[in-house]
Amino acid sequence: MSPQRVLVYLLRRDLRVADNPIFHEISKLAEQSERPFTHVLPMYIFPAHQIEISGFLSDPSSKSPYPEARSEVSGFWRCGPHRAKFICESIWDLKRDLESKGSGLAIRAGNLAKTLKDVLKQFEEQKDSEVAGVWITDEEGVEEKRELREVRNVSEKAGVDFRSWVDEKYLVDDRDLPFDKPSDLPDVFTSYRKSVEPLRDAPRKELKPPKSLPPLPEFIPSQPAPFSIPENDYNALEAAVLKPIKDNPPITNPASYPTNVESAHPFSGGSSEAHKRIQHLLATASMTHYKDTRNGLLGLDFSTKLSAWLALGCITARQIHWRLIDFEDGRSDQYKGVEGYGKGENKGTAAVRFELLWRDYMRLCTRKFSHRLFRLEGFRNDTSHHWRTPDGHGPTKAWNNGNGNGNLDHEDLSATIGRFQRGETGISLIDASQRELYLTGYTSNRARQNVASFLAKHLNINWIIGAEWYEYCLVDYDVSSNWGNWQYVAGVGNDPRGEARVFNPVKQSSDYDPKGEYCVAWVEELRGMVDSKSNGHGNKPKENGEGEGILEVYQPWLVKEDRREGLGLNGRVGVEHPLKKIDFRLGRGKGGGGGGGGRYGGSSRGWSGNGWRGRGGGRGGRGGNRERGGRSDRRGDMNGPGLPE
The missing domain is CATH 3.40.50.620 (HUPs)
Incomplete structure (x- = not known):
């Protein structure tokens, strides 16, 4: 034999x-x-x-x-x-x-x-x-x-x-790229995109799934000592993987899971669940409306949430593309009557392809720049920036920015980073995102952009710490998207604007969370600041007597001391000692931080795959009274910090 x-x-x-x-x-x-x-x-x-x-x-x-x-x-x-x-x-x-x-x-x-x-x-x-x-x-x-x-x-x-x-899990197959050498990849995404458009015509056909496969060998080698794998017991397998991680969490005293809030990413892994998700997005017209909803903060369907499956190769970008084709060309009766069905590519489905291409681009940047993906100086090889970092590359004490707008001189850097991780910065959008991320493994692309900018641009902390934190937390982590997008936001990657792109998280809250619903959903101690509703956290801010109650939701340190006890805010470190005070007024701003669009990835390492890109956003005046938000041109959801999503 x-x-x-x-x-x-x-x-x-x-x-x-x-x-x-x-x-x-x-x-x-x-x-x-x-x-x-x-x-x-x-x-x-x-x-x-x-x-x-x-x-x-x-x-x-x-x-x-x-x-x-x-x-x-x-x-x-x-x-x-x-x-x-x-x-x-x-x-x-x-x-x-x-x-x-x-x-x-x-x-x-x-x-x-x-x-x-x-x-x-x-x-x-x-x-x-x-x-x-x-x-x-x-x-x-x-x-x-x-x-x-x-x-x-x-x-x-x-x-x-x-x-x-x-x-072959990408939108544009490597055999169809318009260049042969990694060094020929454009350093700006737009140039790359134009070289492969129209995107609807770019993907190759899917490979047919096998009807059957050859059998396993009669002899299967065992797991080498000292390990033992419970291959036939899923619960035991999961427990073994999770035990050391859960026994040694990275932070102490994290926020508890808030009441009356559901995870925006309650999904299970695997190809079968991924394809169910694609069908749901098409059947509910979420793909059709994607471009209009992609900057959402709360809910299941404002973004595709496909990034985690894409990152592990449970599905491919071209599988998504061809399901979109079936929808656009009216080839699948299950979607009859759904808005956009059979009417060709629409702005939503086009935006999904756009984001899938961003995932491709981040991967190709990794191919081009290799180990520079993980270097502090980034793709730009920028050694001019002096980051605050705990590894000896910068000062170990917190600083004050010299204009009375900082409040960090009482804390050392490790404590500052700990507060950043726990969501105790005093900036509610940042805190809500960090708590959501730690508790669920997910946070939206819009929130990821602001968190990355806050750490790197407002706190001047080593961006690698943020990238590593997202690597730990994100369910949709993708190496290229996460690290490439953190570089992008930090100003050392392939963002043409570099240091000039700064997100003002208070203005961003006003733009994308105008009622403070996201902030109070995840920062539960803020709920006393809004009129309660049946869902437990309401959406109408109580006025502070000056007509700007919503700004107190965004930055609770604005609440005067004589009102804090009644609102349940006494003793909150983010209220009493915010890491950053951002001067912003509704309708006008004063100095400090630019607002503006951008692209920062993750859906979708999330930045598993969706990046962020855009024009817009001014740097503000020099002590003047303007805060230019600019035009947000953020497109993204295919993963990724993350940034994926």
Whole structure:
């Protein structure tokens, strides 16, 4: 009897069966009489450097051979509980999908190359099995490229055929790019966009999903010690992944989950859930209205929320595109009667494609700039900025900006960062977003822009700390979108305006949360400042006697001390010692901060994928009385800090 010839397929961020180039090729080869392999072993390995795997230790009292999966500057876990859970769900959904095709999924944990080496060794010891090849999709990113090189080296040293694939999960396929070298990518998104338009004609056809796949080999190598994987028990798998993260949270005394508020991202991982979401967005005309609603702050359908699935490759951009085509061309009867159905591309569906292209662009920037994605000086190689940072690259004490507009001199930097994380800055839009992010793993694109600008431009704190915080928190984290968009906002990335783009979070609150509903939803202690309604937090600010009660909602430090006790604000650090006081008046502004549009990604690392872009926004006068908000030209939702969303 001839030995089984096994193909090992290492999955990373390609967690789907449909529109998957490797599964498509495997299916085609399986139909040939002369097949290069008889069995296929799909395998997902939790990467020890990106996801903490000590929860898989067979003996909980033993020590993991791998360093903890923590970020370089801040020491946060690199994957927080919301994304860890979403990854587990996505893996399990893929496992079920593969089983329905006659295959399955082996789940392991560790270093990819070391785990593969052990797998090849175990197969070598079997007389009736041999590995015919190792396949993997390529991914952009310094760590991802290193993983691929190490896997290639292990395969070649073992005499096993190795092949890396370009994953076809993007809107514009790499084969259709109008340039050959990464260095030829324009540094400005608009130039790139114009080179590939019209976007509706750009995507290639989807790859047909396999009807069936070759079986798993009779022998499946076990997980190397000292770990043990509960492959057949989802609850045990999730618990093992979440345990070390939950046992050691990054902040103390976080805000509790507020009453009467629902997460804007209550979704589960996996391809099946992603396709349900696409159908929902089309059936409710949310895609049709996307351009008008994309700057929302509360609710499920103001943005697509597709970024988390896109980031893990549970769905592809071209799958979204072709579902839009079905809707626009009237090819799917399930959407009959829905606004926009059968009437061609509309401004909403065009805006969705626009955002998908931003995800493509952020990935290509990673290819072009490589390790500069993670450098403090950014794509611009800007070494002129003196960031406040805890790692020795800047002063360790908080500062006052010299014009009486700051109130940081009583705190050191670590305490300031802690307040930023907990949502205790005293700027309600920032605090609401930070609490929502920590408690749910999601916050809107508009909020992400303001948070990033506040940290980097208003507090002058090392933007990498913000990028690492989003890496921990975001369910829709995508390496290219997150880090590229944090650079963009910080002024060291590929934003043509650089330092000139500054968001005024008070003006932004006035523009996008005019009744303060988002602020009081997530900063629960502010609810005494609005007239109560049946939903528990109302939307009509109580006047302060000066006609500007809504500004007190946006910056509660404005509430005079004799009124704070009655409003339940006494003892609140953000009220008594705000990190920043922003001078802004309804209808006119005084100096300080520009307002304005922009693009900052995440939907959609969220900035998993949606970036931010735009004109608009002035820098304000020099002590004058103007605050120019400018024209917001923000477009975005496909992920991503995040910024994805």
